Amino acid sequence: MKVTFLGTGTSQGIPVIGCHCRVCRSSDEKDKRLRASVMVEWGNQVVIIDTGPDFRQQMLRAEATNIHAILYTHEHRDHIAGLDDVRPINFLKEKPMQVYGEERVLEALKQMLPYAFKEDKYPGVPDIHLNEIQSRGFEVNGIPITPIRVYHYKLPVLGFRIDDFTYITDANYIPEEEKQKIVGTKYLVVNSLRRKKHISHFSLSEALEVVSEFSPRQAYFTHMSHQMGLHRQVNAELPDNVMLAHDGLSIDVK
Numbered sequence: 351m352k353v354t355f356l357g358t359g360t361s362q363g364i365p366v367i368g369c370h371c372r373v374c375r376s377s378d379e380k381d382k383r384l385r386a387s388v389m390v391e392w393g394n395q396v397v398i399i400d401t402g403p404d405f406r407q408q409m410l411r412a413e414a415t416n417i418h419a420i421l422y423t424h425e426h427r428d429h430i431a432g433l434d435d436v437r438p439i440n441f442l443k444e445k446p447m448q449v450y451g452e453e454r455v456l457e458a459l460k461q462m463l464p465y466a467f468k469e470d471k472y473p474g475v476p477d478i479h480l481n482e483i484q485s486r487g488f489e490v491n492g493i494p495i496t497p498i499r500v501y502h503y504k505l506p507v508l509g510f511r512i513d514d515f516t517y518i519t520d521a522n523y524i525p526e527e528e529k530q531k532i533v534g535t536k537y538l539v540v541n542s543l544r545r546k547k548h549i550s551h552f553s554l555s556e557a558l559e560v561v562s563e564f565s566p567r568q569a570y571f572t573h574m575s576h577q578m579g580l581h582r583q584v585n586a587e588l589p590d591n592v593m594l595a596h597d598g599l600s601i602d603v604k
C-alpha cells in the first residue's frame with residue numbers, strides 16, 4: 351500500500367493572502383501546502399481521504415486519473431469543498447463516485463451540492479453515490495477500514511486506520527476507548543497546527559504526546575498552519591521517528 355500526501359495545510363497553511371511571514375514568503379517547496387488530504391493506493395484501488403478546495407489542483411499535480419472512493423473525516427469546507435470536481439472522473443469512468451461519511455457529513459455534502467442530489471438532474475452534474483458509515487469497521491472494494499472516533503473541540507470527527515497506516519486530522523482529543531484501534535500502527539499521521547495551543551486542533555507539543563503514546567515506526571504531522579514555522583527548522587527539532595509531512599510525500603506502508 352502506498353500513501354501520498356496531496357496536501358498538508360489548513361486554510362492558513364497555504365500561502366496566506368497579504369501575509370509576509372517567513373513561511374508565506376519561503377521559497378522552500380515544503381513550506382507551500384495545499385489543504386490536508388491523502389491518496390491511498392491499495393493494489394489497483396485508489397481511495398482519497400477528504401477533498402478540500404484544492405482537490406482539482408491536487409489531482410492534476412499527482413497525475414491521478416482514477417479514484418475509486420472518497421472518505422470524509424468531517425464536513426468543514428477545507429475538507430469537502432472540492433467534491434464537485436469529481437466530474438471528469440465520472441466522465442472517464444462512466445460510474446458514480448463512491449463517497450463514505452457519517453450521516454451528518456453526507457447531509458452537509460447534499461446541502462453543498464443540491465444539484466447533484468436532485469431527482470431530476472441537469473446533465474453533467476457530479477454523479478455521487480453516498481455511503482453512510484458509522485464507527486464500525488467497513489470495506490471499500492475489499493479494503494478493510496477502521497474508523498476512529500476523535501474530537502475537533504466538540505465536533506465528532508473520524509480518523510481512519512487502514513492496515514498499518516492511521517490518519518487523524520482535525521482532532522484535539524482521542525477518547526481512551528478509541529485508542530485501542532490505533533495501538534500497533536506502524537505509520538501514524540496526526541494533525542499539528544502550530545506551536546501555540548488551539549481550541550480545536552492539536553498543537554505541536556500535543557501532537558508529540560500523541561505520538562509518544564503509540565510509538566509508531568514513523569509519525570507524520572499534517573494540517574499545519576503558516577504559524578508552525580519553517581519546515582526545515584521545525585523538522586530539525588523533532589524526534590527521529592517524527593517528521594512534518596509535506597505535499598507530494600509518498601510512503602510505502604508495509
Ligand SMILES: [Zn+2]
Pocket residue numbers: 424426502520
Ligand atoms: Zn475542521
Ligand SMILES: [Zn+2]
Pocket residue numbers: 360426428429520573
Ligand atoms: Zn481542517
